[in-house]
Amino acid sequence: MKEFYTLISKKIYYSVVFMIMALIMIGLLLGNPRFGEYDAGYMLHIGLAIVLIACLLLYPKYEHHIFRIIIIVVASAFLYTIFFLYPETRSTFIFLCFIPAISILFFDSKLFYFSLLFNGLSFTIIFNYIFLMDHDNVYVYFKQDLVGNVINFLASQAIIYLIYHFTNVRMRKQKLYYEQLQNSERLKTTGQLAAAVAHEIRNPLTVVKGFLQFYREKDTAFDDEAKGHFTLMIDELNTAEQVISQFLSIAKPDKNIKMELVNVKVILQSVTDLLRSYGLLHDNTIELNVDDNCFICANSIEYKQLMINIIKNAIEASNLGDSVTVNAKRKNDFVEMEVIDYGCGMSEAEVAALGTPFYSLKSNGTGLGLMICYHIIEKYNGTISFQSSEGKGTTVTLCLPAIKPV
Ligand code: ADP
Ligand code: MG
Numbered sequence: 376m377k378e379f380y381t382l383i384s385k386k387i388y389y390s391v392v393f394m395i396m397a398l399i400m401i402g403l404l405l406g407n408p409r410f411g412e413y414d415a416g417y418m419l420h421i422g423l424a425i426v427l428i429a430c431l432l433l434y435p436k437y438e439h440h441i442f443r444i445i446i447i448v449v450a451s452a453f454l455y456t457i458f459f460l461y462p463e464t465r466s467t468f469i470f471l472c473f474i475p476a477i478s479i480l481f482f483d484s485k486l487f488y489f490s491l492l493f494n495g496l497s498f499t500i501i502f503n504y505i506f507l508m509d510h511d512n513v514y515v516y517f518k519q520d521l522v523g524n525v526i527n528f529l530a531s532q533a534i535i536y537l538i539y540h541f542t543n544v545r546m547r548k549q550k551l552y553y554e555q556l557q558n559s560e561r562l563k564t565t566g567q568l569a570a571a572v573a574h575e576i577r578n579p580l581t582v583v584k585g586f587l588q589f590y591r592e593k594d595t596a597f598d599d600e601a602k603g604h605f606t607l608m609i610d611e612l613n614t615a616e617q618v619i620s621q622f623l624s625i626a627k628p629d630k631n632i633k634m635e636l637v638n639v640k641v642i643l644q645s646v647t648d649l650l651r652s653y654g655l656l657h658d659n660t661i662e663l664n665v666d667d668n669c670f671i672c673a674n675s676i677e678y679k680q681l682m683i684n685i686i687k688n689a690i691e692a693s694n695l696g697d698s699v700t701v702n703a704k705r706k707n708d709f710v711e712m713e714v715i716d717y718g719c720g721m722s723e724a725e726v727a728a729l730g731t732p733f734y735s736l737k738s739n740g741t742g743l744g745l746m747i748c749y750h751i752i753e754k755y756n757g758t759i760s761f762q763s764s765e766g767k768g769t770t771v772t773l774c775l776p777a778i779k780p781v
Contacts (some may be wrong), residue, residue: 423453472531639669684744692718717768
């Protein structure tokens with residue numbers, strides 16, 4: 376119900392279904408040559424009409440892939456039946472040509488290809504039947520120009536395919552644009568937040584930390600146990616300071632930051648060496664496969680920060696003993712990097728929330744790592760995407776513009 380009604384309003388859907396229902400009823404009762412005979416053909420017409428209307432009325436409640444297939448099959452059966460039952464009505468042939476168009480309504484590519492194939496197959500069967508078996512020339516309109524009808528059928532399928540293809544590409548582009556808009560909106564809010572947080576919290580923290588350090592080093596009024604507590608407090612304050620610094624790096628980006636030719640292989644080697652010991656805490660290993668020709672223009676510290684955040688998340692998501700794979704290769708004008716883990720994975724809603732400030736599902740997480748990654752990626756005109764499946768793992772794909780070393 377949810378997805379369908381976001382695309383089409385309930386009122387419009389039911390109005391159209393009622394209109395179809397009325398047309399089907401009129402077709403059954405008014406001027407129908409079989410009306411009153413109640414033979415098997417007419418009963419089949421009535422039966423399929425009832426099933427089709429029931430399916431259309433029930434669809435919003437059971438919005439499911441299988442149900443869509445059922446609708447296409449029932450609609451095809453209904454339209455092919457009226458084609459067979461009323462050979463004197465020339466226009467029923469038009470409906471056969473447009474069966475795959477019904478599936479465009481659902482924007483389900485598998486369903487579309489299924490209906491295209493299913494219709495092609497059904498048409499081949501009726502074509503052969505009429506060509507070989509119709510000795511009494513019942514389907515005279517169809518037979519009069521057999522080749523022309525086949526050409527029309529094929530052309531209509533090609534047009535429907537083109538309509539579907541272009542609409543689909545356009546919709547995907549719009550979706551991507553919308554996601555990018557959401558991300559940049561997120562970053563804007565983050566920047567404003569960062570400035571406020573940094574100003575309000577950083578100074579008092581520094582004062583408190585300074586006094587704690589002073590009392591720990593100098594004052595004799597405190598015993599060793601109390602001084603141990605001071606050390607803990609200072610550690611916590613350091614963590615808080617680190618979070619604020621991360622924020623600040625977004626709010627006030629350093630304009631003089633040095634851009635250089637970065638050898639992806641060298642940096643990834645040093646990052647994975649650094650994180651290997653972190654992974655060993657839970658017996659996680661890191662596998663690295665990097666091509667030699669991967670160079671980008673970036674600030675190496677920022678690039679390291681980006682990769683550390685992503686690989687660290689992969690290790691933290693992994694189960695005991697699992698490995699994390701890091702791949703990097705040249706792909707046209709980009710360097711494509713993949714960080715693959717076989718850990719807890721994420722639901723679609725969780726993936727959509729990534730990059731939101733403070734979004735973290737970890738008890739000790741800051742929820743800032745990915746926000747910084749999005750920021751860095753945007754700065755370098757790159758892209759980042761997540762393919763994740765709950766319980767199976769996650770693949771993070773990063774693309775950054777490649778450059779040729781001189
Ligand atoms: P943090 O690591 O501090 O929680 P991040 O911004 O790095 O913050 O990540 C945000 C959240 O995204 C994490 O808490 C985690 O739930 C989810 N996440 C990120 N990467 C992965 C991954 N590879 N597998 C599963 N969940 C992930
Ligand atoms: Mg993280």
